[in-house]
Amino acid sequence: MNFNDKQKHSFQKMHNSYMPTVILAVIFLTITGFLWWLISRLGNYPSFILPSPLDVWNRFVVSINDGSLIRHSLVTLKEIMAGLAFGVSVATALGYALAKSRTFEKLVSPYIVASQSVPIVAIAPILIIWFGSGISSKILICSLIVFFPVLVNTVVGLRSIPNELQDLMRSLKASRWQTIFKLEIPGALPVFLGGLRVGATLSVIGAVVGEFVGSDKGLGFMINLGRGQYDTALVFVSVFTLIIMAMSLYGIVILLEKRLLSWQQSSNDTILEH
């Protein structure tokens, strides 16, 4: 058995920090579940007010078996992915333009800020009227909600690149594209990914808001359905599925950050503090 230093190091790391976190998370989850069960049991609440963990689990199994959970989840996932892709691309492009031109920024930024003071829930019905109750209105709502954090972080990320590095590229006569690929993208990436992290979690909300307002499929619709039929267990199942989706998206961005930003000072591997 011959380990070089690096392998040894990562092994130690796994034993020292990674494994206990997983064990801790499992323990904590078990305790929460137990408390939930205890409250529902002691309070003797009817299932439509607070279903027990077991009720939710049974409802989960049923909805898996009849295929409804997966079908609706896939719809929501599709909306989220398309909304993210669209929102992030538009926000990045516009953010680049804003960061490059002060005039453009002065011209456009009041509208962008104003648009942020309108709650998405308020304009969602209008968007449904305009774009129909199909998937496209959901994608639009989702991308609208993703748009702002990504835009702001793109601008801040680009502005965070030191002037001296811009001067360096200029003194070496780098072309526009060379500057974008060799300086601006890697330089803005840390802040940009921070925005993407927020945007990814928000995208789930965007899709569900859209589905709430008008839709006949998706997890938002499933929640509405469960609520209407006093099938609170179904609401729980849908909400948990949404949580898992949001957390997975968040996790993907974190992985991306670890992958792409390995040059930064290693953070302490926590989720929120980066």
Next chain:
Amino acid sequence: MNFYPDIVNKVEQKSEESVLQIKELSAVFPNGNGGLQALDKVSFSVSPQEFICVLGPSGSGKSTLLRILAGLLNPTDGKVIYQGADICGPRRDIGFVFQKANLMPWRTVLQNILLPLELENIPALEADRLAREMVKLVGLCGFEDTLPRDLSGGMAQRVAIGRALVHDPHLLLLDEPFGALDALTRERMGTELLRIWQVRRKTVVMVTHSISEALFLADRVLVLTPRPGSVRLDFSVDLHRPRNDEIRYTREFNDMTRVLRNAIG
């Protein structure tokens, strides 16, 4: 068919003896009341492979001068003629070393030094060879894959010098390259720069506010006046080359230090 043989001769002669001519250079930065004049009719010329130090108090427009020479800044008035042509805009055959090392934190030592070659689209193999050669020259063997965050100030500045030289520019511009280093490291880096320069002879214009650094390195020292900067003294450093650290303690060195100190005022 030469109508003006005399003039042509003169021009050729001139371009032979000086690679860089600075003519009546003025720079005014716009501000509220009429503008801030950083440079006032600065003129001098630089011979091939000459090492020039520009010395002056803070705010004498030294950095402005260097940025104009690099083509990063346009002068308000006057001309810079480099190898017979006006400088307008940056040129690839100039190497620039900034006050801070100014490395890309996401690139390793080798990758940072590779940057100018990448921008010139030099084939990867050839670029890699040149960059590794440069790593060796600046004395960073074994640190090729180190990230800037793990480098000391002196090491980072070595990378910066390597990056400025790797594409083999004719003119090297240094803007207080060791200003951010501690005194001991600074002295050592001066010696290192001299060693590197003796291997890769370039025309060098370096801005500094250390008299001993200027004397130790330069063939000629230009002393600028306080703002607006103009050339107060053009001083030839008649110290023999190759120089070593001992020269700092000679009588001549001391006398010259005094002359320059008095000129700065």
